[in-house]
Amino acid sequence: MKQVFFVLALLLLCQSTSANELLLSAGGGPQPDSDQRNRTYGIDYSFKKFEKSHRQHIHLGVSYTKVKTDTDEHRSFYAISIYPQLNLYPRRQSWGQPYFFVRALGPSYISSNQLGDRHQDNHFAFQAQVGYAARIDWQGREDLVLMVSWKHFSNANIFSDNDGIDMPFVVNVGLNF
Known part of the structure; x- marks a missing residue:
């Protein structure tokens, strides 16, 4: 794990492109293999962008996610994440x-x-998210970002208890500045 953080830190120092993308998110839906329904809201900030080509960009960012459920006990938690995004x-x-x-x-x-x-x-835990997005021209640039996705938290079976926590439908709206 230390090697991964070292490589990421080295990449940050060697690259000069900043992403400066701020996104607000909200969503939820039924938890697979459970009777509960989860809801979420949060904020993401991508601070670094690596352009491998005009077709591939890698973003690094931080995320705050609040998750709530409709059960009687253990109704919520928050997550703070660092993420790579392709x-x-x-x-x-x-x-x-x-x-x-x-x-x-x-x-x-x-x-x-x-x-x-x-x-x-x-x-x-680890944050995983997959979806479809678009950068929309606003004020003469591709400033507006719209995303639709599935969001998931789990420990990737590193530890014994690993019931994944899912939000099947999440919408992110934000600005690229």
Whole structure:
């Protein structure tokens, strides 16, 4: 794990492109393999962007996520995450740019290791998110960002209790400045 953080720190020092993308999120839906329904809201800030090509961008960012459920006990937690995000663009466009994105293995601190009937072994988890997005021209640039996705927290079976926590439908809206 230390090597991963060292490599990321080295990449940050060697690159000069900042992302400066701020997103607000909200969503939720039924938890798979459970009777509970989860809701979420949060804020994401991408602070670094690496352009591998005009079709591939990698973003680094931080995220605050609040998750609530409709059960009687263990009704909420918050998560603070660091995430890598891969954006894959199908082609260039002049009006705006659609793309597919994936966040994987974003180390996260979760404030509670239980949400409703879902259990995590401890307060360490990973954030994963996958979805479709678009950068929309606003004020002459691709400033407006709209995303629709599935968001997931789990410990990737590193620890024994690993009931994933899911929000099947999340909408992010934000600005790229």
